[in-house]
Amino acid sequence: MIVVGIGPGNLRYASLEAVERIKNSNKVVAFKRVAKDLEEICTPIIIKSLDELLNYKDACFVASGDPCLYGVLEYLIKNNIEVEEVVSSISSVQYMFSKIKRSWSNAKIISLHGRDFEDINSGVYAIFTDRINSPSSISKKLFEMGKRGRIFVGYNLSYPDEKIVEGKIGDCFREFSDLSVVICYVD
Known part of the structure; x- marks a missing residue:
């Protein structure tokens, strides 16, 4: 799984690398609030809980904030989900x-x-x-x-x-x- 943080939420604060990784991914997964921000660059699969991530181990998961700062990375590691790459943007x-x-x-x-x-x-x-x-x-x-x-x-x-x-x-x-x-x- 690739994990991409888009910053505090608005896509304007995502790093260029984060936007490129999202655009070049075959499967993008996000929560509803983040998915709405991604509509201008892709059509993400919307999930309702972190447990659903277990079904998308081959996807690019997009989260708000910095995944490494009290973010989703802790959850993935705890659940033995292999993280191929983390791309951070600024944190809130x-x-x-x-x-x-x-x-x-x-x-x-x-x-x-x-x-x-x-x-x-x-x-x-x-x-x-x-x-x-x-x-x-x-x-x-x-x-x-x-x-x-x-x-x-x-x-x-x-x-x-x-x-x-x-x-x-x-x-x-x-x-x-x-x-x-x-x-x-x-x-």
């Missing part, structure tokens, strides 16, 4: 830091996709959220832990309905989407 974390015009050289990256909230100390954090660990719940948990600082929240990054908001740790954030990245500057 890279995209988000560029949008808020901040360096991410010292950032700690955490995924809360189906994971428990970790202890956070002072520093810079990039956090992938999920339905349970929303930006507001992260902000509230940090505040309850006695943490203070700034939070940036990016929703639907790279899409036309993208929203990036800024607040303080402890603030509530309007939930525009389940697709979000939180950047925390913890004092």
Whole structure:
């Protein structure tokens, strides 16, 4: 299987190599949201769960983000699926830091996709959220832990309905989407 990441979602942020690999593949597989972005360059097979990937071991699987950063690569390795090649584009974390015009050289990256909230100390954090660990719940948990600082929240990054908001740790954030990245500057 070839695994291709197209960046935060919008195909404009995919690397040239990623686009070429997709165009030159006989069989392209993707989730619905990513498949919609691919319509201008191919007609992908839409899957609904990662388990379905087991049926497409000879395909090019296209995912949003960077497959190597809390992405699909972990799942494939865990399920003994041979990965012939990985082609990455920028991650949503890279995209988000560029949008808020901040360096991410010292950032700690955490995924809360189906994971428990970790202890956070002072520093810079990039956090992938999920339905349970929303930006507001992260902000509230940090505040309850006695943490203070700034939070940036990016929703639907790279899409036309993208929203990036800024607040303080402890603030509530309007939930525009389940697709979000939180950047925390913890004092």
